Amino acid sequence: MESRETHGAPEPEERRNRRKPGGPEVAGPDLNMTPMIDCVFQLLIFFMCATKFKTLEGKLLAYLPKTMGPHNVPSPEEKLPIRVTLHWNPHTRQAKVYVGQQYMGIADRGGIAAAETRVREIRTTGTEKAEIDAQPVLPFRYVSDTLNALIRSRVKEISFAASPP
Template sequence: MPLKTTQDDQLQLNLTPMIDVLFLLIIFFMVATKFTELERNIEVELPEVATAGEHESPREPRTVTVYADGRIALDGESLSRVELVERLTAARRASPDVEVMLNGDANCPFQHVADTLAACHESEIHQIGIAVELATAMSQPANTRK
């Protein structure tokens, strides 16, 4: 078996495709910049209308708070479970995509939170969020620390 005594040519990286892509990107950005400058320089007087209808700002989610003693508050106003169902049903009728953010006290029995979730379900509200805080390493129970 003959031994190889000469060394093959060095491998070379072909940069031509990369340079082509770079030039195309530069041309694209130059043309796109020109179009935005042209749009800014167009002097057009926009038509006026008497009314444009009501502008609705994005709705904030309704906040339901469950306190440790079982009290319920909707947007800071204390009310009973029946009143909560009535208010949430009315809110859903006014806006079918109403959202509810549920803040439950960490020291309250879960039954109170479950009752509040059931009230949201009775009101046919399907977008419900539950607020929590991330636990720090010092506040985690000893058996869950890593």
């Protein structure tokens, strides 16, 4: 009877390493997987780290005015900045947005987008400065969203109102 080996079929590992009855243990030509697994793990770690470092953060430029004190008082002919006020209600946990005295809506429900539209309209009159007046208890993301909206509406100078000490 002809054996399977003569047909060139792959020999199962169990059969190759099987101890022959009465004979010594024979180690077959085994494939060492360890280096390959190592390489895979090394690559995995490398890519995990590389992905983390590659995720770059962005930034919004919020340069402070270079003038201080009495020099910062606008001259009479200079137009006042567009004032965007953010009022936080801790009970409802909602932020109200105003441009000047005009109510724009709840920040999470299109208030900031409405403010952006209004700022664009005001800008056509020649005012190129805006000021964000936010309550200290307001979550920072609303300030960031407002700053983002003002940058998008192409306001040239954006400043932050200081709260009284």
